[in-house]
Amino acid sequence: NLSSIDVQDNITGVTPAYLSGDTNDDGILEPGEVWMYNATGIAEEGQYANLGNVTGTPEVGDDVTDEDPSHYFGSAPLIDIEKSTNGDDADTPTGPTIDEGDPVNWEYVVTNIGNVNLTNINVTDNQGEVPVYQSGDTNIDGILEPGEIWTYTASGVAGVGQYSNIGNVTGEYNGLEVNDSDPSHYFGEEPPRSTLGNYVWEDLDRDGIQDETDTGIAGVTVNLYTGGEVFVTSTTTNETGYYLFTNLVAGDYFVEFVLPDDYEFSPADQGVDDTVDSDASVIDGRTVTTSLFAGEVDLTWDAGMYLPLSIDIEKSTNGQDADDPKGPTVEVGSTVEWEYVVTNTGSANLTNINVTDDQGVIPVFQGIDLNNDDILAPGEMWTYTANGTAEFGQYVNNATATGEYEGETVEDSDPSHYYGEEKDVPTAHPLLTVALIGMGIVLFLRRKEE
Structure with missing residues (x-):
């Protein structure tokens, strides 16, 4: 028989307490008898070991003793996410200043800071950005091992004003979900506006x-x-x-x-x-x-x-444009006056201006060469005139104006018409004619009677 049974644990604070087994309640651990003790504590992270020790005093001789170790592993599934904006951690506002419209690049660094493998890793962003896995799964097994770091990225375009979004990560260990989140910020600044002309x-x-x-x-x-x-x-x-x-x-x-x-x-x-x-x-x-x-x-x-090179001539007869027959009616033998108005309707200066008439009429320059430089400038008008003697019947003549610019010739023509009529010969009124004839007959008859 053993008495004075003492059960200890080598870890301070762990105190085994007797539960049961002393059937006689006599405090003597008889041969074959089994006494139960227990102790409780809070599991710690990682590998844990403690040593149980027991001593007893026999009826004869020295105390006897024994010990036995025991272990457990304290699992700690933990995950961490660190989000940055354009390389700036920016947990608090304002974060980096970014011009409106410029790119924004977010990085999400996920680390297993626990001591057990994590699976089903999921990274999201509360503003709808879609983080995309980039690297870190060294075994390519979809398991985020302790200490392993996975990197994700997303991008967007900067708006105006203070912006905040939160990166979230979740993982699983034996059905237990672990998670973490981290905010990041930037301030979108409206850049100076630009101008273009001219x-x-x-x-x-x-x-x-x-x-x-x-x-x-x-x-x-x-x-x-x-x-x-x-x-x-x-x-x-x-x-x-x-x-x-x-x-x-x-x-x-x-x-x-x-x-x-x-x-x-x-x-x-x-x-x-x-x-x-x-x-x-x-x-x-x-x-x-x-x-x-x-x-x-x-x-x-x-x-x-x-404006392409262009010249215009407008010819008139006795003040009428008369492009179409028959034009003004003039008396045969009278003077006909023609006017030729030449205009530079293009955008380049014209030189060597020449005005002709196909009926042998010779147009004579009258004015207006504004600069007296023999250059018909754009929009400038020169006037020419000619005259002739009216002929009988329908008459037409065509005026042509030409000018030059750097060896290129432009031309325009314009017709004009008149109708020549003979002067009327006076004739007696029919009644007067009858009266004169009657008077002639009367005179003739009187002379015959005489």
């Missing part, structure tokens, strides 16, 4: 380069598109030929100029100074695409236009 001009010499003598063209339609050919807005040139697009966000744009009636585009990209050349394609009136940065003012997008 000028549409009448290219008198058609060389595609602005000159001091060139003038702006009012009322020309100008369209603005994004680099992706999305229509943005439209405007028209002002009275001096200028246009402007303002309040533009940074990005890629091109301009489209719409030709007014009868105009043609000047050649593009002439010379070496991009501020005074024409940028419009002669095919469709569009410029190349340009990139505007925030706050940029780009006033270099111009278009030269010109």
